[in-house]
Amino acid sequence: MSLSKEDIAKRIAKEIKDGYYVNLGIGIPTLVANYIPENINVVLQSENGLLGMGPFPFEGEEDADLINAGKQTITTLPGSSIFDSAMSFGMIRAQKVDLTILGAMEVSENGDIANWKIPGKMVKGMGGAMDLVASAKNIIVAMQHVNKAGESKLLSVCTLPLTGVKCIKKIVTELAVLNVLPEGGFQLVERAPGVSVEFIRQSTSGKLIVEGEIPEMNLEV
């Protein structure tokens, strides 16, 4: 049984360690915030200039001056800080952010990522994604294993214009958790409950590496 978006977020949340500064992209990554264990201290960075992002405001308490990088109204937590866009990307470029979680249209077996442009379609822009993937020391991609046409999004080589090269370390999809190996290849680490290795193999266009028994994911928090 493939994972829901919430389950993907839940599984990714397990990768977050105590003391991490984390940047969450738009979409599934945003959901990850809901599943960070309460017993660890994690600070969320929003690249429009905020450390210590809190939950959405209560109705009626929205502040137009306080938004996240997805332009959503949010809140700050005690200990948060505000800064300008140059410092925000300065700290990203200097690798002060421990983990970046973002979505993707395609990932290749050498860790390239494409997530900003589809030729022939309206291009909205890369926002901060190119800065994040070029600098982050640890990037996890949250995405669907196959697109709506049933084609694998884990490829030998990306077909779409790239966002960054050789930067993705880990991928969590509705079917599996995979490491992108430094020497190339998607190493299957965990299966979604009830999903077979064979099914993952069929859904993966790039080089899939399967060694030994592949456990099912544990989604317990």
Place this chain on the structure above:
Amino acid sequence: MSLSKEDIAKRIAKEIKDGYYVNLGIGIPTLVANYIPENINVVLQSENGLLGMGPFPFEGEEDADLINAGKQTITTLPGSSIFDSAMSFGMIRAQKVDLTILGAMEVSENGDIANWKIPGKMVKGMGGAMDLVASAKNIIVAMQHVNKAGESKLLSVCTLPLTGVKCIKKIVTELAVLNVLPEGGFQLVERAPGVSVEFIRQSTSGKLIVEGEIPEMNLEV
């Protein structure tokens, strides 16, 4: 009669225009602040991170956290702002400071300046001088025309290690006001009261350009 240090400062103060941001070096330049006309608005920048430097504090009101680039206790004026050293030199480099006034050991007729190092003597360092002369759009040097050995400090070519090249526009000494021409040469603009052109010529080792009648300085504020 050659000018006192105070008179040199008084003459330089006349170069400061309404709306100027000004950086004053150590020594005679510091004295310039005392003679800025009261009817113009001028903001003093101190490169350790202050705009809107005020006078020395009253006795007993010194604040160890509030000093200028000469490490002297000072005060702020209403409207002043504090910033870090990177921004301070950022605004200097971006030519937001309208006028820099500093001392010199030597100036050459093409506008080179030497003011930080005497080979064989203890070298204290250039501080912010190299940044200031490399970036300022308008630099006035305040200095003695001849050194203690009686040698001219206005030379064809500097003999001391340089602080900056082709950057000095104007020099005010105890004897004269001189422009450094873009094509090279010290153009005599004004004489100190009672000082002859001939005496200035004898005291100037570099190319002196004298055209027409040279008026005496007016030191009235």
Place this chain on the structure above:
Amino acid sequence: MINKVVSGAEEAIKDISDGATLMLGGFGLCGIPENCINALVKKAVTNLTCISNNAGVDDFGIGLMLKQRQVKKMISSYVGENAEFERQLLSGELEVDLIPQGTLATRCLAAGYGMPAIFTPAGVGTEVAEGKEIRNFDGKDYLLEYAFDADFAIVKAWKGDSAGNLIFRSTSRNFNPVMAMAGKVTIAEVEELVPVGELDPDHIHTPGIYVHRIFQGKDYEKRIEQRTVRVKS
């Protein structure tokens, strides 16, 4: 102190003419210079190059200038929420230069700090790198990106004083301070203009030396783009 106060948006933008390059602060609709944008719309100046992280929405922000076809070129990182923008882009009426958000911010910083160019890894190996100089430092590739050269920077602050000192509120800070440093002429509109001496020098985000004109804005709408809330439990 030097007095930078002008009467309002119209006076502040009076010498912005056709073909000018403008920086406009804000992230989405947060912290945008509403008064100046409205004045630019009224002035109907055209052929503008606008450097701004986003392009507003159809009926607010830079979108108002787009609707009037005042913009020749946008330099932005993300231009998503604007149907008229899309129409002009697809029809070739509008030129768009999409650049990484951090590159956008750092090219402003470079201008404000007098650095002619900076190095960033953002875009290496992508089409953003095409035609650009690549340089390797310590085994990592970086692109050489140039400082922006904008005729005017137009920013919105929360508080400001007559000397041009600015304080921003919360995440409406975003690109405003770096653009304020980067314009040849910088225009600041503020929600509250105070006399000199009222702002704590330690709290000032943009020193007045970077600001050429300041005025108290009015009728701020401060529209919210994505109103997200949670329910009190």
Place this chain on the structure above:
Amino acid sequence: MINKVVSGAEEAIKDISDGATLMLGGFGLCGIPENCINALVKKAVTNLTCISNNAGVDDFGIGLMLKQRQVKKMISSYVGENAEFERQLLSGELEVDLIPQGTLATRCLAAGYGMPAIFTPAGVGTEVAEGKEIRNFDGKDYLLEYAFDADFAIVKAWKGDSAGNLIFRSTSRNFNPVMAMAGKVTIAEVEELVPVGELDPDHIHTPGIYVHRIFQGKDYEKRIEQRTVRVKS
């Protein structure tokens, strides 16, 4: 929030060992990390490379470390007020790299902002430029200067919270925020350590992400180097 609090200077510097490269904040004796310097003197760690705008005076600040011959190399812009420093320099016991003050600050900024190198005109045509790459942009020459690579940055702030957020007071800010961003490990001592939530997020100069250890300092002397006053008239 992540808790960065350590018990005091000794714990904060416990892993600084012989041969380390340190950044030390302050301008003259203003805003120097007094507690950490005293702890480094007590720990008697040697062979240090110190990046600091100045080198203290004979009996205060970095001068205390010089007196004990703990410093192998100073990277500074001005080292004027220190007789022992002069003796060690002239005798060849101490290596000194004098660099322009703005270059010093900007090489810190580069490290904190992940930029491997920056361009500055400071020093072009002087001995500072010897052996350095010169590049012309728009008719003006600039030197390529590299980001600093320091093992530790040690800074002094006025207030800080347990998450490592820092606020500086008046001109004691100086190099402290840029160095705080630039250390692989950043240690901050503060005059007042407060719980998270007490500092206004808009007033924070150094976000806690840049700070690894923070502690409340004690017995600050805050010595004045040049006491200049005027007489009440």
